[in-house]
Amino acid sequence: MEPLLRILRQPDNVPIVLMVPLFLGIVIYWWRAARLHDRLLAEGGEAAVRRELDGPMPEGTQDPKLHTWPFLLRIELLAALVVMVVLLVWSILLDAPLEQLADATRTPNPSKAPWYFLGLQELLVYFDPWIAGVLLPALIILGLCLIPYVDVNPAGSGFHSWRERRFAITTFFFGFFGLWLGLILVGTFCRGPGWNWFWPWEAWDRARAVELATRDWPALFGVPRGLPSSLFGGVTVAAWYGLGLAGWLWGRRRPALQRLGRSRYAIVAFLFLTMLAVPVKMALRLGFSVKYVWTTPWFNV
């Protein structure tokens, strides 16, 4: 348990520890609200959801709206006071870390990025830096920006709903909780010297041998190195994204894809398959010691 306590005691890890119950609570709240709103929606349409959210109108009021002053501003003031009190108490009880003077000749092992980037650092185990540190973050930002433009489903705007937005919410939860937050937790609690895997209750063994024997995906099928391997890997990657094309050919007559249209579908399929490729590549690495799926003289995937 001593390594776990050491991780928990690091002041910079407090936010990560706070985050777990916070997001758990949010998901539980969301699930209850979504179920309630879905039920109301089925019974009386959006107006019923609105009535529930608005609450009962006080006796004798005609105005369906409230004055910002004082009804909204008093809540803002209270929220601000609570936040400031929490922050002040946190700052009195816990000091920000200050380690020894920066020294370019002494590399700590492990060297960890700031906690909010640990997910990306964890990806370095499975991908080359240009993918883990440049391509994937860029696609995350781009993909987030594109969400409103590729989600053409107008339903479920302004309230919680599960039934109206199953695909959108499942995809987002997978990316946000499964990948982004999940990998941050892995990077914080399960990575020790040499970025080797140590369970939180395991002592950090600095001399632990690293499993170095890796192979490439084509080698699993006995494809020789060099050009055949490159071609095989390229075909594999093409086939992966070809799943998107297959999905279009199979389902293009369906109303959902008709509504989406070709260009929006292509964006959704590309981003979705890329996101899904991350855990697939992780599984290949962890299960079959696969280092690269596709090797070329210029880059490796």
Next chain:
Amino acid sequence: MSEEAPPGLVKEVVRSALRVENVDTPRNRVLAVAHTVWLHLHPTKVPRHAVRFSFTWGAGGISFLLFLVTLVTGVALMFVYRPTPEHAWLDMKRLDFDVPFGMLNRNMHRWAAHAMVIVVWVHLLRVFLTGSYKAPRQFNWVVGVGLLTLTMLLSFTGYLLPWDQLSMWAVTVGTNMAGAAPVVGHEGPFAAPGLTDGNDLRALLLGGPTVGGAALLRFYILHCIALPLALGLGCILHFWRVRRDGGISGPKGGA
């Protein structure tokens, strides 16, 4: 010649400052918001569901509050801190042991920054889960993603400034990625000819091949001037668009 007597002194001061009399009428409630520069970002009236804390969890507002906390505490830190390898770490020690309330101020700056990152994520999650990015609010979601990115860049650039082992190596790990960028990083695929660790994207960021004095100065300027300005301007756009795009989202059927 009967001149009207001036109002009482206190009353005059209050009215001249607030432009609203302290009398609770519906009209004055509206004017209190519309006539005050700090409050006029709000509409004068809001839908009933908008004042339910559970609808927004206050995440957007709390993000902004935490930004303000980092601004105020950050300016206070700048009075003590000098961004050079000779001074930076010793100035941190001075803050911790010598400057009155230096440690508390530094703690508040750091914890508010960490909290801001989390609360911005909560805000993103809330806006996603209520489908509030849907038409006509698509573009404000994009602005929000930009603010999220800036928040993380602000946090990252601030991470280097204490100039301790934690800072230096976290930033080394983070900026090494820039050296692996395709075309513009010297270790990336399709690196442009003639690119070395002294003239690629990472070198631009760090002012040299490694994290040293030049990197400290660059991160300091980004952290204290460029990024806060960008975030502030982005907030103006974000808040303005909330109003222009129809105020807070909600189910149809209300007023």
